[in-house]
Amino acid sequence: MMKESKTAIAYIIFIGVIFFHGISLGQDINITASIDRSKIAVNQVYTYTLQVSGSKANSIKSDPVLPDMKEFSTYMGSSGTSQNIQLINGRMSISKSYSFNYMATKVGTYEIGPAKVEFKGKSYNSNSLTIEVVASAAQPKAGGSPGTSQQSRSQQSIDNQKDLEDNLLLRAFINKRKVYVNEPVILTYKIYTAVTVTSYGVSKQPDTEGFWVEEFEIANPPQTTRENYKGREYIVAEIRKMALFPTDAGNKTIGPMHIQCDVRVQSQRRSIFDSFFDDPFFGRSVKASVYAPPIEIEVLPLPEENKPLNFSGLVGNFKISANVDKTRVKANEAISLKVKLSGEGNIKLLPEPNVIIPPQFEKYDPRISRNVNRSGNGISGSKTLEYVLIPRYAGQHQIKPIEFNYYDPINAQYRTVSTREISINVEKGDEDIAIAGAGFSKEEVKLVGQDIRFIQRTTPDLKRSGYYFYKNPLFYLGLIIPLILLIAAMFQRRQMDKISENEAYARNRRANQLAKKRLKHARSSLSEDTQKEYYAETSRALIGYLADKLNVSAAGVMSDQLESMMRGKALDEDIIKSFMDCISVCDYQRFAPSNSTYEEMSELYEQSKIVISKIEKSIK
Amino acid sequence: MSNRAKIYILLISFIMLFFVFPLQADHFTHLFEQGNKAYEEGNYKEAIKKYEEILDNRYESWELYYNLGNSYYKEGKIGLAVLNYERAKQLQPDNEDINFNLKLANLRVIDKIQTPPQFFLFEFYETVKNIFSINTLSVIVIISYITLISLLIVLIIARIRIFRGLIKAATYVVAVIVILISLTLYAKVHDKNQKKYGIILATRINVYSSPDENGTEVFSLHEGAKFQLQRDINEWAQIRLSDGKTGWLKRDSFEII
Numbered sequence: 023m024m025k026e027s028k029t030a031i032a033y034i035i036f037i038g039v040i041f042f043h044g045i046s047l048g049q050d051i052n053i054t055a056s057i058d059r060s061k062i063a064v065n066q067v068y069t070y071t072l073q074v075s076g077s078k079a080n081s082i083k084s085d086p087v088l089p090d091m092k093e094f095s096t097y098m099g100s101s102g103t104s105q106n107i108q109l110i111n112g113r114m115s116i117s118k119s120y121s122f123n124y125m126a127t128k129v130g131t132y133e134i135g136p137a138k139v140e141f142k143g144k145s146y147n148s149n150s151l152t153i154e155v156v157a158s159a160a161q162p163k164a165g166g167s168p169g170t171s172q173q174s175r176s177q178q179s180i181d182n183q184k185d186l187e188d189n190l191l192l193r194a195f196i197n198k199r200k201v202y203v204n205e206p207v208i209l210t211y212k213i214y215t216a217v218t219v220t221s222y223g224v225s226k227q228p229d230t231e232g233f234w235v236e237e238f239e240i241a242n243p244p245q246t247t248r249e250n251y252k253g254r255e256y257i258v259a260e261i262r263k264m265a266l267f268p269t270d271a272g273n274k275t276i277g278p279m280h281i282q283c284d285v286r287v288q289s290q291r292r293s294i295f296d297s298f299f300d301d302p303f304f305g306r307s308v309k310a311s312v313y314a315p316p317i318e319i320e321v322l323p324l325p326e327e328n329k330p331l332n333f334s335g336l337v338g339n340f341k342i343s344a345n346v347d348k349t350r351v352k353a354n355e356a357i358s359l360k361v362k363l364s365g366e367g368n369i370k371l372l373p374e375p376n377v378i379i380p381p382q383f384e385k386y387d388p389r390i391s392r393n394v395n396r397s398g399n400g401i402s403g404s405k406t407l408e409y410v411l412i413p414r415y416a417g418q419h420q421i422k423p424i425e426f427n428y429y430d431p432i433n434a435q436y437r438t439v440s441t442r443e444i445s446i447n448v449e450k451g452d453e454d455i456a457i458a459g460a461g462f463s464k465e466e467v468k469l470v471g472q473d474i475r476f477i478q479r480t481t482p483d484l485k486r487s488g489y490y491f492y493k494n495p496l497f498y499l500g501l502i503i504p505l506i507l508l509i510a511a512m513f514q515r516r517q518m519d520k521i522s523e524n525e526a527y528a529r530n531r532r533a534n535q536l537a538k539k540r541l542k543h544a545r546s547s548l549s550e551d552t553q554k555e556y557y558a559e560t561s562r563a564l565i566g567y568l569a570d571k572l573n574v575s576a577a578g579v580m581s582d583q584l585e586s587m588m589r590g591k592a593l594d595e596d597i598i599k600s601f602m603d604c605i606s607v608c609d610y611q612r613f614a615p616s617n618s619t620y621e622e623m624s625e626l627y628e629q630s631k632i633v634i635s636k637i638e639k640s641i642k
Numbered sequence: 643m644s645n646r647a648k649i650y651i652l653l654i655s656f657i658m659l660f661f662v663f664p665l666q667a668d669h670f671t672h673l674f675e676q677g678n679k680a681y682e683e684g685n686y687k688e689a690i691k692k693y694e695e696i697l698d699n700r701y702e703s704w705e706l707y708y709n710l711g712n713s714y715y716k717e718g719k720i721g722l723a724v725l726n727y728e729r730a731k732q733l734q735p736d737n738e739d740i741n742f743n744l745k746l747a748n749l750r751v752i753d754k755i756q757t758p759p760q761f762f763l764f765e766f767y768e769t770v771k772n773i774f775s776i777n778t779l780s781v782i783v784i785i786s787y788i789t790l791i792s793l794l795i796v797l798i799i800a801r802i803r804i805f806r807g808l809i810k811a812a813t814y815v816v817a818v819i820v821i822l823i824s825l826t827l828y829a830k831v832h833d834k835n836q837k838k839y840g841i842i843l844a845t846r847i848n849v850y851s852s853p854d855e856n857g858t859e860v861f862s863l864h865e866g867a868k869f870q871l872q873r874d875i876n877e878w879a880q881i882r883l884s885d886g887k888t889g890w891l892k893r894d895s896f897e898i899i
Contacts, residue, residue, distance in 0.1 A: 381862065382846055415846040415864075450845070474743040477681050477712050482703035484670050484696070491780035492831060500784040504791035507649060511795040 051076040053086075053148035055137055061154045062126045066311065067098060067280070070124055072137050072148060075117035082141050086120055089135035094155055095124040096315070099229060099277050125313065126155040188254065189216040192281055194228075194314040202322050204337040204368060205431045206236075206265040206401055211279055211314055214249070214256040220307060222261065222283040228314075229277025230266060234368065238263035238396045265401045267368045271323035280313045324429055328436055336428040338367020342375065344424055344441035346411075352449050356412050361388075361424055361441070364404035369394045372405045378422045382448070384412040413448040420445050526573035530641075533570035537563050537634050541627065548623055554612060556623060560630055561608035564601065567634055571641055581605050593640050601633045653792055670696045674706060681713055689713040704734035708743070715747055721843040721865035723747045728841065728868070728899040735772040751866035757884040771826055776834065779827040786823060790816040838871040840881065840896040847896075849889035853878035860889040871898060 051074060058069045072086050091097075099122070106117045131154045136147040191214035201207050209228075213219065244259040261281070268274060284307050324337070344361045351357050359379075363372050369392065379385045386409065394403035413419065425440040491497055540563030547555045565584065569575065572587050581602065588598045607626055611618060677692030693710040696702075711726035727744035734740060760768075774782065793813040796802070802809070842863045850857035853875050863869070869881040877893040 417845055474712055474715050474746050475739045477678055477709040478705035478739070479678055480705065481671055482674055482705040484674070484701040484703050484706070487697070487700040487702045489702075489777075490831075491777040492827065497780055497784060501787060503652070504788050507652065508791050508794055508798075511649070511798045515798045 051082075051139065051141055051146045053137065053139055053146050055134070055148040055151055057134070057151055057153060060152065061156060063156050064126050064129060065313070067123050067125045067313075068095075068153070070122045070134070071119055072122075072139075073117055073119045074139055075115060082118065082139060084140045087138040087140075088122065089137055089150075091124060091132075091134060094128040094130060094132045094153070095126050098123040098125050098313075099316075126153075129155050129157050131155075190214070190219070190283060190285060190310055190312050191251075191256070192279070192312040192314040194276075194279070194317055196317055196319065199318070200320045200322060201268060202324050202337055202429065202431050203269070203271050204267050204324075204335060204371075204429075206267050206338070206367065207233075207319060208400060209262075209264050209266055209276065209317070210260060211262040213244075213259045213261055213281070213283070213312075214251055215259070215283075215285075216254060216256055218286040219259075220284045220286055222281050224262075224279065225282045225311065226278070226280035226313075228279040229275075230264075232269055232272075232274050233276075234267040234269060234371075236265040236267070236368075236370075236394070236396060236401045238265070265396075266319075267371075268319070268321040271321045274319050274321055276317045276319065278313050278316045280311060283310050283312065284308070285310045325434070330427045330436055330438065332427070333429075333436070334373050334427055336367055336371060336373075337431055338365055338428060339430060339432070340365030340367060340372075340426070340428050340439060342424060342426055342439045342441055344377075344421070344444060346421075346444055346446065349445065350447045350449070351413060353413050353416050356410050357446065359409040359411055359421065359444075361407045361409070362404055363406075363426065364402075365428075366400050366402040367428065369401060369403035369405060373426070374407065375424050375426050377407070377409065377424050379409070379411060380419045380421065382413055382415045382417065382419050384414060386410040386412075413446065416448050416450040418445065418447055529570040529573055533567050534634065534638050536570060537567035540566060541630060541634075545627060548620070548627065553618060553623060557608045557611040557626075560626060561605060561612065564604055564608070564630055564634070568601075568637070571637065581609070591641055593637065597633060597636045597640065600629065601637065604630050604633055649795060653788065670699060670701050674709075677709060677713075681709065681716075686713045686716045690717065702729075702733070704730040704737065704740070706730075707733065708737075708740055711743060711747070715743070720747055720750045721841055724751065724866040724868070725841040725843070725897055725899060728839070732899065733775055733777075735775055747866065752864035753867040755867065755883050755885050758886070771830060771833075774826075776827065776830050779823060779830060783820065783823050783827055786816055786820045790820050839899045840869055840871050840879070841899060842867045842869075842896045844895040847891055849881070849887075849891045851889060853880075853890045857890070861887060863891070868899075869896075 054073045054075075056071050056073070058071070062068050070088070070091075072088075074082060074086070088097075100120070103118065103120050106119075108115045108117075131152065134151040134153055136150050139146045139148075193212050193214060195210045195212065197208040211228075213222065240260065240263060244261055246257050246259045249256055249258045262279070266276070286307050340363060342361070342363050344359065346360075347358045359377070361375055361377060363375065372392075374388075374390070377388075388407040388409045391406045391408075392403065393406075394401065421444040423440040423443050425438055427436060427438040429435075430437050540559060544556050544559035544563060547559060549556075568584055568588070572591065574587070584605070585598060585602055588601070604626060673692050673696050677689045677696075680686070680688035680692060690710065690713045693706055693713065696706055697710075707726045707730035711723045711730060714720075714726060715723035724744065724747045727740055727747060730740045731737070731744060790813065793809060793816060797806070797809060797813060842865055844865065846862055846864050848859045848862050851860050852858075867883075869883050872880040872882050872888070874880075874893065878890050879893050879896070880888060880890050882888045
């Protein structure tokens with residue numbers, strides 16, 4: 023039992039913990055809806071505020087789902103969100119509030135349903151509210167009565183609102199609903215009034231997010247025209263005109279614009295003071311608030327087809343022109359090149375055109391002037407770039423055409439416009455040399471002070487132009503004739519050689535015969551009385567033979583010369599020895615004669631004959 | 643021996659022939675002097691007129707080109723000055739005055755073309771080649787050639803025993819000289835015919851990548867810049883700078899040296 027109750031208690035505690043935990047989770051988000059006024063006149067704006075609080079409030083990502091209030095009011099846009107974080111006794115409390123503006127449109131009492139907030143898959147509802155919309159009334163001016171309470175003022179405004187409803191209108195006009203990115207939309211706000219408006223002030227600017235805005239100039243006070251609208255005659259005043267350039271594609275909404283007007287209302291004087299303070303013209307000034315509804319615009323992206331690679335992004339209608347102040351100029355004199363872009367479109371976004379200046383020119387940064395005309399039916403104007411160019415070198419120079427492109431929405435195509443080519447004739451300037459001198463490097467500067475060397479005054483050896491000695495026939499004669507002479511010389515040498523060769527041959531052939539003849543002659547004097555002649559004759563025969571054989575001159579040949587000559591002919595040593603023996607015997611007997619016998623003499627004769635025949639065999 | 647006498651007479655008359663050059667330009671020498679006078683008076687325009695008149699009559703000399711170059715320099719026409727100095731240099735390669743004035747004129751040329759350093763032997767060869775002009779080399783070739791042949795004839799015919807060795811050595815030396823100088827002359831003549839150089843006369847000219855004015859502009863050259871001509875196509879010429887850049891330019895913007 024005890025055990026059971028314990029288990030039961032444990033269960034209860036467990037469930038309780040879970041339950042309370044669940045409650046605490048549920049209490050994490052708390053939504054409260056509120057409106058700033060529970061009683062409101064038609065055409066007046068009230069603010070619906072949702073306050074989400076709780077420790078996790080800041081992690082809500084999705085926007086709250088608002089109750090349907092179309093029946094009696096128009097949504098006018100969000101007036102923002104705010105967040106507030108507080109730490110109290112260590113607990114963090116976060117509150118986030120969303121504010122939305124609505125304009126009451128229909129008289130009656132309505133219930134505003136709960137708003138929903140999605141969080142972690144669960145939806146949380148806010149409380150419901152009740153709003154009472156009453157007929158409109160002009161708001162009496164609070165002039166001179168600071169004590170007047172808010173309540174009484176709003177009461178008065180409600181009273182008069184109805185009278186004004188048809189008498190005062192604010193209308194917005196746009197020239198087109200479908201535009202391309204960067205194509206201007208002209209938005210015009212006009213006041214239609216059947217009452218006298220003394221002054222007006224804008225209480226809420228239209229929301230133009232996603233547009234580049236160019237305001238038109240509006241005359242002050244605005245010019246008025248008369249116009250019939252819905253069967254009533256109104257005085258119409260244009261109070262605002264602007265050109266809107268959509269920056270990207272998509273459906274866009276231009277938020278509503280609110281104005282507050284001071285309207286003079288004809289009424290009976292209530293007191294002397296009122297009339298004195300309020301209106302010297304027997305009228306009363308009341309404040310009235312009117313608004314123009316939001317406007318939807320569809321922005322189309324620019325077609326991708328045929329889109330130039332370097333597309334400038336401009337939409338509209340433009341032209342370009344360029345001109346120079348002088349087309350004939352001396353080098354180093356400045357000229358000015360003006361490039362003018364003009365047309366209709368977003369002038370402020372006009373790019374700097376790509377101006378290609380020939381490198382012969384020194385180019386300075388351009389002076390840019392812009393002229394925007396905001397008074398016509400669209401934004402038009404021009405952008406002028408003025409370049410200062412200084413040609414450095416003489417010659418005919420061209421500035422290539424300057425191009426730029428845009429999208430023409432009327433003809434729905436991309437267009438490229440360009441200037442014509444500009445030709446500039448640069449003549450040689452006076453300071454050309456000075457400029458060239460600027461290019462000198464350090465080392466070279468040392469020489470600049472020097473001048474060229476003086477001319478040659480010697481009488482020149484003038485020759486025909488293009489004369490070259492190597493082309494002259496004399497040159498070739500000079501080459502050929504020596505060659506011929508050389509060949510002739512070689513021929514001559516050969517002839518001479520041949521002759522001398524023949525001589526040797528003949529002597530060689532005759533040598534033996536001659537020797538025999540001489541020996542025979544010697545033999546005739548072979549007697550003791552004539553032994554001197556005999557030896558001389560034998561010696562002559564021997565030497566003569568050898569001289570003939572070796573083709574040398576016999577005169578003045580020494581005996582040792584003979585020996586070396588024979589060695590040169592590679593004769594046998596025995597032959598040389600016996601030959602030399604014979605010679606030496608002859609010489610000895612010639613210069614130191616001794617009585618030699620007939621036998622001795624005959625022996626020499628025989629020996630000489632043998633030696634000669636041996637030499638004859640050896641030397642052919 | 644009558645043979646030898648004949649040969650000597652022939653040789654001498656031959657050598658004489660080469661020193662007898664036709665001199666028929668008295669009138670032009672006078673014009674040259676008039677030009678010099680105008681130059682000295684500072685009347686460079688007149689001097690240019692006189693000098694050019696001689697050139698128009700197809701007579702030239704290095705002095706004429708040099709003086710004309712000086713006159714153009716004084717007139718501030720650097721391109722023409724450089725052109726005429728270069729022409730003078732071709733006729734008289736190793737003249738100090740020409741080299742000095744050419745260097746000075748080149749300082750006034752805007753383009754500084756860097757010549758990449760070359761192999762020293764090649765540079766030496768170029769220097770040697772530039773010592774003499776083609777005509778001087780031709781004369782040297784003929785003279786040394788005749789000397790060589792004469793020596794050979796002496797060796798072949800005469801029976802000189804005493805100086806034979808010396809004469810032989812001289813023959814070898816002269817033979818080497820003849821071969822070297824002939825090769826140099828050949829190289830110079832070949833260069834003259836194959837390697838044509840030009841000087842820019844326009845103040846500034848664009849050089850394109852192709853013979854077409856719409857072609858990409860590769861670089862630009864200024865008056866006086868020197869380049870090597872590679873080939874001609876109609877009014878376009880392909881050029882090469884000493885630093886290796888090549889491109890095409892209009893034929894009318896330069897003059898061949």
